[in-house]
Amino acid sequence: MRLLSWWARRALSAVLTLLVVSVLIFAAARLMPGGFAEVVLGPFASPQQRAAVAADYGLDQSIAVQYGRWSAAVLGGDLGSSMISGEPVTAEFLLRLPVTVELTLLGMVAAVLFGLPLGVHTALRAGGRGGWLGRLVSGFGVSVPEFVLGSLVVFVFSRYALGLTIGEYTPFGENPWDNLRTMLLPAAVLSVFAISVTARTTRDAVLNVLVEPYITAAVARGASPRSIVLRHVLRNAAPPVVVVLTTITAYLLGGAVIIEYLFNLPGVGSYVVQAVGRRDYAVVQAGVLLAAVVFVLLNMFADAVVGVLDPRLGVSSRRRRG
Structure with missing residues (x-):
């Protein structure tokens, strides 16, 4: 019952967060210098002429009325x-979403494949050369x-033919190899x-676990270093790493805006950036709101995973918030 109550409070907090985000982005979009009619x-x-355009799109009404209509539609x-363009925003997002998702997934795979081993290696070699590097x-x-x-990468690979593509995009379904090159x-x-x-968080988490008494007990029992790392260190160091990885996922989705724009990729991020310049309010509002939804869901997912990995953290967290 306590767990159900905690999740109910988390859901309520998520709804309130999204409500505040929706109000802020709706107001901020219309407070940008140069309105839609001017653009x-x-x-x-x-x-x-400006008044006629504003009337056609309902921009002559009060912000409260416009927000009410938009929120009801959402x-x-x-x-x-x-x-x-007059095209539905949902359809435009679905068309561009595969690019952003692929870019984010590749970034996450790199973070896991390189960041986690680097962090563990740095912690285990904290006093040696490997830790310094x-x-x-x-x-x-x-x-x-x-x-x-x-910008440096774009310049170098645009200036010299190094085998990778810059400024072009090929869908994965059409040609997987050309897609990966892009x-x-x-x-x-x-x-x-x-x-x-990821490497820094993993390093700190592993170092904190290495000084725990149960690690000393495992060493005293004669357990091999490999067994200690796999059975004791990694599992107990996982909760903060999971939290950081979920936060990084949201960061990658936001960082994809800059990268898509630099590399001319037709993703959601570059689409929203173009919409900001055109004062296309519907696209900007939908893009920011969806980003907030993803961030909130990732945080809730991180709480659930951490509670499974270490039930003590989940219980203590629920008690503090209760």
Whole structure:
């Protein structure tokens, strides 16, 4: 019963969070300098022409009325239509979603395959040369902004023929090899920060576990280092790593906006960026709201996984929040 009550509170908190996000993004979109009518008609349009465009799209009504109509439509499953193309926003997102999902998945795979082993190795070699190199790699990845590294990669691979494609996109279903050649570089740039954060978090978690009494007891029993790492260290160090990986997933979805724009990928992120420049309110509002939904769901998923990995954390967390 206590668990059910805790999940009910989490669901209520998620709903309230999404409600606040929807209000903020709706107001922020309309407070941006230069409205939709100015962008569509240009700077030399007459006030009568601008008023006519605003009336056609319902922008002459109060923000409260516009928000009420939009929120009612969203609750009914309708994200609206693009004010530029007239196409349903849901259809446009579904068309571009595979690009963003593939880019995010490749970044997550890189974070798991490289970040986790690097973090464990750095922690186990904390006093040696391997630990120093691991900290250096993690620090470099965290400190270099994505747009700087991405711009450098675009310049180098555009200037020299190095076998990978820049500025073109081929769907995976049409040609898997050409698709990977297109997605490899943007995924690599996107994953640098994820690998660094995963490695650093894993290192700290493993170091905290290594000083626990049960590790000393396992060493005293004569257990092999491999057995201690696999049976005791990794499982007990997993909860903070899982939380960070779910947070990184949301970060990768947000970071895909910059990467898609730099590498000219037709994903959801680049579509929303273009919509901001065009003041296409329906697309901007839907994009931010969906990103918030994904972030909230990932946080709830992380809570569930951490509770399974270490029931003590789930119980203590529920008691604190209860």
